[in-house]
Amino acid sequence: MILVTGGAGFIGANFVLDWLANSGEPVVNLDKLTYAGNLETLKSLQGDARHVFVQGDICDRALVDALLHEHRPRAIVHFAAESHVDRSIHGPGEFMRTNVEGTFTLLEAARAYWSDMAEPAKAGFRFLHVSTDEVYGSLAPDAPAFTETHGYEPNSPYSASKAASDHLVRAWHHTYGLPVVTTNCSNNYGPYQFPEKLIPLMIVNALAGKALPIYGDGMNVRDWLYVTDHCSAIRTVLADGRLGETYNVGGWNEMPNITIVKTICAILDELRPSEAGPYERLLTYVTDRPGHDRRYAIDARKIERELGWRPAESFETGIRKTVQWYLDNPTWIANVQSGTYREWVATNYAVR
Template identity: 80%
Template sequence: MSILVTGGAGFIGSNFVLDWVKQSDETVINLDVLSYAGNLENLKTLDGDARHVFVKGDICDRALLDRLLAEHRPRAIVHFAAESHVDRSIHGPAAFVRTNIEGTFTLLEAARAYWGALQGEEKAGFRFHHVSTDEVYGSLKKDDAPFTETNPYEPNSPYSASKAASDHLVRAWHHTYGLPVLTSNCSNNYGPYHFPEKLIPLMIVNALAGKPLPVYGDGQQIRDWLYVTDHASAIRAVIAGGRVGEVYNIGGWNEMANIDIVKTVCALLDELRPSAAGPYERLITYVTDRPGHDRRYAIDARKIERELGWRPAETFQTGIRKTVQWYLDNPDWVARVQSGAYRDWLNKHYG
């Protein structure tokens, strides 16, 4: 038995692969193009493990997808592969359209052909799990109820629009062709192996280097935060017991403003790695807000708890402490991912 994971060298994908191998003897076929955010070093502990088969390749490559499906005959596809950073999507939306829309279309077509040729229990048991985001629902006002699975889609960035389009494709392939799909929309993930362009790892890395901690606008943008291994366990639950064709929102029950996240990281660093120059909050620097910045996201995760019995194991307090400690313990990983291209992007974006 095996599963095919796309984007399994990225932040969430690699954490899912590591978690899967801990929980199962099934082989993981890991397909990743190794763009700037894909990092095989995340999976170094699996070197020599026959349960992990890595393939460098693009989800837009139909011939490669057909070959992998025919050779490994997976019982499920777990689709993480995506361009995923809002700021990058504003500066270069074309890559998001190609990977998130065209790539998902190509994967769906390959999966449809493969599934259509299966017989009996293999066909009945096959699942296509599409991993998406809460950003497809748009922005909430302060007193609005959290997003449920029936919220209308109102994406506000090139990134969220491309993910919304991919969600619609997945839904259509189920209703038109009968492909047995599952979709999950998650809130903001954090944890080990997070590429340091996103808020939490950027704050940790910059603080340790004595650099400014850039906070957009007034810092009052609110997000729900989900520890990445909780996300992995939720996906396992959906694959195992989710109803075909259904959407499951996955959240951490942790709504916090960005500025409070930054101050929490600073306080933990003051405790765990104090600076001789003084408290890390001194480095907080407010910068011009990004275009179309959504004000609040919040996930109502009651459906997955009601149907599948899943709840996050980590609170934000336990998860953020583990995250900060991981970055303190792995400075070599941080140094290696901070390539010249990454520094050039930071300079371009933050000036």
């Protein structure tokens, strides 16, 4: 049994589905079900005894203690986080609570649970903390990609809160001996992603004939990682990662945002052509995000060298699968685009 936090969110839910498909080991899934948590993503697991879903907050120490006592997991895989930069700019408080206080609460609960474990279970226990490349800050166009030893320079409330959580995880290992591993990933994309992030937002807006908002000049560069590849990397690190180590997980796919959007438009022109003309007609340049990091890039050679992991998807194969998934799942899209979602889009984009 493993305990997964945030397992109804985009990456967490994909991980739960991937984990059960590949290992079959049962999962206790703790998720608060905020706007980004969606049980429809896990609909295929209804009635599956290997999946125990618990709605709850990682800041609730009594609940976390009770779950650890009842289910006796051999590992905690910690995805639960507020993760959208724009939302962190509009309301940083929830990011501090979930990402910092929540991680602290989990670490303390895990430390108490692990300290009381008997051998050999104690030696096998792991706390895997899932983080982001945004903690490293912004890269110049010709600068080397982020390695695991790159200094932390977070530039948004979101990345600052994740940097804080990374430091807590490191400190709990070095001070208390808690057996932790950390992964810092690049931008994920794929099925079931909430349409506030770039790729799903562009797909759903294009299909609806709405503007495709491009921040600034569209030349902000990111490395793109297909979510199923990220899931396989986490499984690999959980199984074989060295205690106390950090592993950067990337897709080897650096690309400007404008290229991403034009690629999506071209695929939609092929798969779902619009009578109004090519989808690029909807491109709309808007005021840039405050403090927008110019470039992220992940050097993922360490995880390849030490653990033998490499992504299976290229960006070309991954983005085509992603567009096709959104075309095939209009009901899922419609159900997540609630009044709350529409209010958020208005808040973030109306002023731009």
